[in-house]
Amino acid sequence: MHEPSSPPTGIAWRWALIGxxxxxxxxxxxxxxxWLAPHRLTPKRIVDQLQQNGGMHPGYRRNHAKGxxxxxxxxxxxxxxxxxxxxxxxxGRTPVVxxxxxxxxxxxxxxxxxxxxxxxxxxxxxxGQQWRTGMNSMPVFLVSTPQAFYEQAQxxxxxxxxxxxxxxxxxxxxxxxxxxxxxxxxxKTAKPSASFATESYWSLDAFVFVDASxxxxxxRWRMVPVDAGAPVDGSKSDADYLSADxxxxxxxxxxxxxxxxxxxxxxxxxxxxxxxxxxxxxxIDAGTLVLDQATAQDSGPCRxxxxxxxxxxxxxxxxxxxxxxxxxxxxxxxxxxxTSEEAHLPGTTAAHPKPETKS
Amino acid sequence: xxxPSPMFxxxxxxxxxxxxxxxxxxxxxxxxxxxxxSETHDLLIRIHKPLxxxxxxxxxxxxxxxxxxxxxxLPADLPALQKLAALASHWLLYILMLLMPLxxxxxxxxxxxxxxxxxxxxxxxxxxxxxxxxxxLRHAHGFFALLLxxxxxxxxxxxxxxxxxxxxxxxxxxxGRRLP
Numbered sequence: 001m002h003e004p005s006s007p008p009t010g011i012a013w014r015w016a017l018i019g020x021x022x023x024x025x026x027x028x029x030x031x032x033x034x035w036l037a038p039h040r041l042t043p044k045r046i047v048d049q050l051q052q053n054g055g056m057h058p059g060y061r062r063n064h065a066k067g068x069x070x071x072x073x074x075x076x077x078x079x080x081x082x083x084x085x086x087x088x089x090x091x092g093r094t095p096v097v098x099x100x101x102x103x104x105x106x107x108x109x110x111x112x113x114x115x116x117x118x119x120x121x122x123x124x125x126x127x128g129q130q131w132r133t134g135m136n137s138m139p140v141f142l143v144s145t146p147q148a149f150y151e152q153a154q155x156x157x158x159x160x161x162x163x164x165x166x167x168x169x170x171x172x173x174x175x176x177x178x179x180x181x182x183x184x185x186x187x188k189t190a191k192p193s194a195s196f197a198t199e200s201y202w203s204l205d206a207f208v209f210v211d212a213s214x215x216x217x218x219x220r221w222r223m224v225p226v227d228a229g230a231p232v233d234g235s236k237s238d239a240d241y242l243s244a245d246x247x248x249x250x251x252x253x254x255x256x257x258x259x260x261x262x263x264x265x266x267x268x269x270x271x272x273x274x275x276x277x278x279x280x281x282x283x284i285d286a287g288t289l290v291l292d293q294a295t296a297q298d299s300g301p302c303r304x305x306x307x308x309x310x311x312x313x314x315x316x317x318x319x320x321x322x323x324x325x326x327x328x329x330x331x332x333x334x335x336x337x338x339t340s341e342e343a344h345l346p347g348t349t350a351a352h353p354k355p356e357t358k359s
Numbered sequence: 360x361x362x363p364s365p366m367f368x369x370x371x372x373x374x375x376x377x378x379x380x381x382x383x384x385x386x387x388x389x390x391x392x393x394x395x396x397s398e399t400h401d402l403l404i405r406i407h408k409p410l411x412x413x414x415x416x417x418x419x420x421x422x423x424x425x426x427x428x429x430x431x432x433l434p435a436d437l438p439a440l441q442k443l444a445a446l447a448s449h450w451l452l453y454i455l456m457l458l459m460p461l462x463x464x465x466x467x468x469x470x471x472x473x474x475x476x477x478x479x480x481x482x483x484x485x486x487x488x489x490x491x492x493x494x495x496l497r498h499a500h501g502f503f504a505l506l507l508x509x510x511x512x513x514x515x516x517x518x519x520x521x522x523x524x525x526x527x528x529x530x531x532x533x534x535g536r537r538l539p
Contacts (some may be wrong), residue, residue: 014523022516029508032387034394042394128481130473146396173501210478304490305471310401314479318401326396339494 041150043333046326049153053163054105056234058341058349062334064118066109067101068196068243069300072254072291074123078260080286083217084209086315087125089286094123098291099302100196100246103136110239116189117242119201119223119305123295129313132305135201135223138190141273142183146326152177156316179274194234195245200224205309205327206270206319209261218264218319220277223257223289246294254292261286270319302345306335366532368428368526374421374532381414382456386508393501409464409476413459420452434527445517455507461485462503464497 001075030036050062057065078091088094099120102111114139123131127299145147156165173182193199201223209217228249234241249255263282269275297303310328318324341348367375385407392403394417433442466485467474469492475481522530 005461011524018516018519018523020520022512025515026512029387029390033390037394040394041396043396044394046396116387128473129475129479171501265418305487311472317478320398322398325398325400329393329396332393336494336497339470339490340498343491343494345494345498 043326043329046150046153046330046336047333049150049157050105050330053156053157055155056349057105057107059338060105060107061101061338062105064101064103064104064120066111067099067118067297067302068246069295069297069302070098070100070246070291071293071295071301072096072098072261072289074287074289076287077285078287079284080209080259083211083219083261083284084315085212085261086131086209087127088123088131088313089131089226089315092147094125096291097122097124097237097301097305098109099305099307100242111161111242112192112235114240115187115192117193117196117199117201119196119199120302120305122302122305122307122311123313124233125313127313128186128281130311131316132307132309132311133203133221133312134307134309135203137193137199137201138183138186138204139202139222139276140182140186140187141204141323142180143323144179144272144274145322148177148179149323149326151318179272182274182276191233192235194232195228195249196242197246197249198225198231201257204273205321205324206264207312208270208317208319210315210317213342216317217350218268218270219261219267220264221259221261221286224260226256226258226288228255244297250292250294254290256291259286259289260284271321273323279292304333304339308332365431366535367430368424370424371421371428371430372533372535374417374424378414378417378421378456381410381417381509383511385414386411386504386511389504408474411460412476412482414456418453418456418460419490422457425453431532434525434529437527448514448517451510452507452514455503455510459500459503459507462496462500466493466500469493469496
């Protein structure tokens with residue numbers, strides 16, 4: 001035997017040292033992992049709040065739950081190639097799988113429930129890299145930080161007594177968040193459109209294009225409809241008019257949008273999605289998005305795609321906008337929840353997909 | 360004190376300490392990135408993927424080194440149960456350091472994500488796109504990460520027990536020198 005040569009008190013200290021090292025390491029792990037930091041804003045807390053607001057709908061996205069899959073291609077004209085070396089901007093076609101949706105966590109909400117429509121796109125380049133983007137039909141976002149987004153979601157949670165959001169809480173939130181003013185000014189005149197096709201969709205967040213020489217260019221982008229006609233107010237229509245309208249339009253021919261890229265001037269804010277850039281900024285027509293197919297989201301090709309805005313090809317990078325990593329993290333959490341429900345994993349509520357609609 | 364015990368071969372020692380740093384960093388990066396919505400989330404994910412592949416490559420080399428250079432024997436007087444625990448935990452560590460990167464790679468493949476190790480370096484998928492497989496693999500990745508962390512804690516605690524309490528030369532056979 002190897003008898004300890006130290007006196008018993010020495011041994012006690014040695015045991016204590018082992019305990020301190022092991023427990024200390026475990027505690028540090030618990031802190032970094034958030035278990036011992038209950039006040040940190042985590043993806044889980046954001047998605048829990050969205051789930052509370054929209055109700056529990058297993059198998060569906062926790063936000064922008066109601067939507068329709070679309071597919072087609074992007075016809076690049078090479079116009080953005082001088083600013084980004086991404087393959088998608090070289091002249092030619094890139095296949096696209098997309099999703100048009102309305103905000104909120106309820107997949108059965110009437111289409112008129114919000115004046116906002118959204119467009120998610122996944123471009124798959126020949127080299128296998130992807131560009132995913134999630135855009136909204138408004139020029140500015142309502143908040144600039146993840147914390148403010150979370151507080152906004154909290155303020156619009158349904159009141160347990162009435163089942164509806166408390167207007168006083170919403171008012172208090174916006175009173176404390178003057179950065180929301182441009183969004184509120186937009187929303188005052190915005191109407192729920194009768195069609196996805198007549199809307200423009202903005203990236204909201206800024207990104208960075210990297211050209212072939214490695215030079216970086218701060219950008220935002222938007223999709224501008226081509227020949228879709230003026231938006232029609234859809235606030236008086238039935239609950240589910242958007243998908244029917246899209247299917248009807250596609251029966252007559254593909255729907256087109258121009259991809260317009262806006263280049264920032266030095267000093268334009270890239271970290272604040274509530275602030276539009278001045279309208280005189282240089283714009284590039286990068287090509288045309290052509291959507292020619294639509295499928296119900298329960299069976300369509302967009303169902304299993306997480307439109308994470310940080311899935312980017314070489315030539316497009318994230319800006320310093322703090323919303324981007326939060327979107328990426330929260331979308332990942334939502335994706336895990338709905339795929340776990342799809343897989344009927346223990347502890348999840350079984351998914352009840354809506355009966356497939358003809359498309 | 361025991362006579363100077365044989366040591367682990369130099370390649371085994373170098374790999375052990377290098378991978379100890381990488382794997383423990385990786386575990387903290389992993390739990391940190393999924394619990395964060397800040398800029399660190401994106402930064403940590405960018406480190407996590409190439410680091411995981413580096414660990415996978417090193418783990419293959421390490422197992423080859425282990426088979427080529429058998430480790431020094433455990434002290435003859437070590438209770439059989441502790442010997443068994445040492446052997447089992449070492450192989451569990453080897454299995455997990457191989458399995459974790461493979462599950463991560465397969466999980467991203469199943470989720471339909473491009474597996475990007477840098478801005479431009481993409482690995483091919485190793486699993487067909489399947490949301491059900493994604494969910495299972497993603498939960499397995501988290502579960503095995505916790506198992507790996509607990510095994511690491513036990514391994515570190517046992518190493519300190521050998522070095523500070525038993526002082527039987529086991530810790531120094533990997534540390535490379537006699538401890539005080």
